[in-house]
Amino acid sequence: GAAELGPYRHYMQKEIFEQPRAIADTLEGVHAVVPELFEAANNHAPGDGAYATFKKIRQVLILACGTSYYAGCVAKYWIESIAKLPCQVEIASEYRYRDSVPDPDTLVVTITQSGETADTLSALRHAQSLGMHHTLTVCNVATSAMVRECKLAYITRAGVEIGVASTKAFTTQLAGLFLLTLALAKSRGLLTDAQEAQHLKAMRHLPVALEAVLALEPQVITWAEQFAGKENALFLGRGLHYPVAQEGALKLKEITYIHAEAYAAGELKHGPLALVTSAMPVVTVAPNDALLEKLKSNMQEVRARGGVLYVLADADSRIEPAEGLHVIRMPEHYGQLSPILHVVPLQLLAYHTAVARGTDVDKPRNLAKSVTVE
Ligand code: G6P
Numbered sequence: 001g002a003a004e005l006g007p008y009r010h011y012m013q014k015e016i017f018e019q020p021r022a023i024a025d026t027l028e029g030v031h032a033v034v035p036e037l038f039e040a041a042n043n044h045a046p047g048d049g050a051y052a053t054f055k056k057i058r059q060v061l062i063l064a065c066g067t068s069y070y071a072g073c074v075a076k077y078w079i080e081s082i083a084k085l086p087c088q089v090e091i092a093s094e095y096r097y098r099d100s101v102p103d104p105d106t107l108v109v110t111i112t113q114s115g116e117t118a119d120t121l122s123a124l125r126h127a128q129s130l131g132m133h134h135t136l137t138v139c140n141v142a143t144s145a146m147v148r149e150c151k152l153a154y155i156t157r158a159g160v161e162i163g164v165a166s167t168k169a170f171t172t173q174l175a176g177l178f179l180l181t182l183a184l185a186k187s188r189g190l191l192t193d194a195q196e197a198q199h200l201k202a203m204r205h206l207p208v209a210l211e212a213v214l215a216l217e218p219q220v221i222t223w224a225e226q227f228a229g230k231e232n233a234l235f236l237g238r239g240l241h242y243p244v245a246q247e248g249a250l251k252l253k254e255i256t257y258i259h260a261e262a263y264a265a266g267e268l269k270h271g272p273l274a275l276v277t278s279a280m281p282v283v284t285v286a287p288n289d290a291l292l293e294k295l296k297s298n299m300q301e302v303r304a305r306g307g308v309l310y311v312l313a314d315a316d317s318r319i320e321p322a323e324g325l326h327v328i329r330m331p332e333h334y335g336q337l338s339p340i341l342h343v344v345p346l347q348l349l350a351y352h353t354a355v356a357r358g359t360d361v362d363k364p365r366n367l368a369k370s371v372t373v374e
Helices: 011-017 019-026 050-056 066-083 118-129 145-149 168-187 193-204 206-214 217-227 239-256 265-270 292-304 335-357
Strands: 059-064 087-091 106-112 134-139 152-155 232-237 259-264 281-286 308-313 325-329
Touching: 011 019, 011 335, 019 168, 019 206, 050 134, 050 168, 059 066, 059 118, 066 087, 066 106, 066 168, 066 239, 066 335, 106 118, 106 168, 118 134, 118 145, 134 145, 134 168, 152 168, 168 193, 168 335, 193 206, 193 335, 206 335, 217 325, 217 335, 232 239, 232 265, 239 259, 239 281, 239 335, 259 265, 265 292, 281 292, 281 335, 292 308, 308 335
Parallel strands: 059 087, 059 106, 106 134, 134 152, 232 259, 232 281, 281 308, 308 325
Antiparallel strands: none
């Protein structure tokens, strides 16, 4: 009811603004990267503990749906770069119905807010039926079927999420997945104490960093007013931020009904550039990393065709606003954890565009919060 909403108009907005608290709760009590963090209290399945499992496995297979799938896509970049383990991410409903090559030394990771998504549960059971028994879930509901059926678990503490479009569940999943990456790296002797301390320090600062990003809301509202009249939008990102662009496009589709597509920026010239006109806003996630110069040339390709760019620029990147080039600058450069921050303005963009279009933000047409049937 209205009392629960406090100063917010919708649950989605409230949940976006709860993210500093949700991340803080998810990381509460995490003082060191110990494998036991992944041993859920209610799980008594026989088998190896987290440390033995993390030492033994040779690859990671992530299974999920929807927004949780995009969290998995971000984690793949972390796991391969920090834990040096090959990592595949697969949409649960695809994995369960195809012939794949099982390897018993795989850590099967499911990601699910509800822990009850039928496709993800079936994908887990399919992996088990193929002899893969090292299973771990990153899940927001400790009492769910998924937590019961996996040997290991990291419980996110987003709290109850009511808006159908997932927001705080996504960022807390990312926090849990980053921690998993560090635990895998440490168990495999790939994380020094100094690196561990540095990563934990950056994680603990996330709630403060998120507050600063949320303070960008008025600037995002200006963008949303311009998006409200559009029927198509393109989202570009590279590397770690390609899944962030995908999640931004998904949020916009779900609640505004604007057709949105995300592309890895390097693919622009292989197709979507043909769509670019002044009627097509192009949102670009542009952190200051090794790929920034490449991204800038992708942006030039858009502008040369009259496309209007909306750039989420990093604190320390030199991208200045100009004709056809709108810039919102992120308050801080955040390196590998920056997907957790960059997604927030995209959530706000979808939210405020939906409000401007007058759609039912918390209950978009045709969608359900938790899909427990196939
Ligand atoms: C539905 C929801 C999405 C969610 C997806 C996966 O489609 O509308 O917001 O990302 O299910 O849900 P899960 O609970 O498994 O994360």
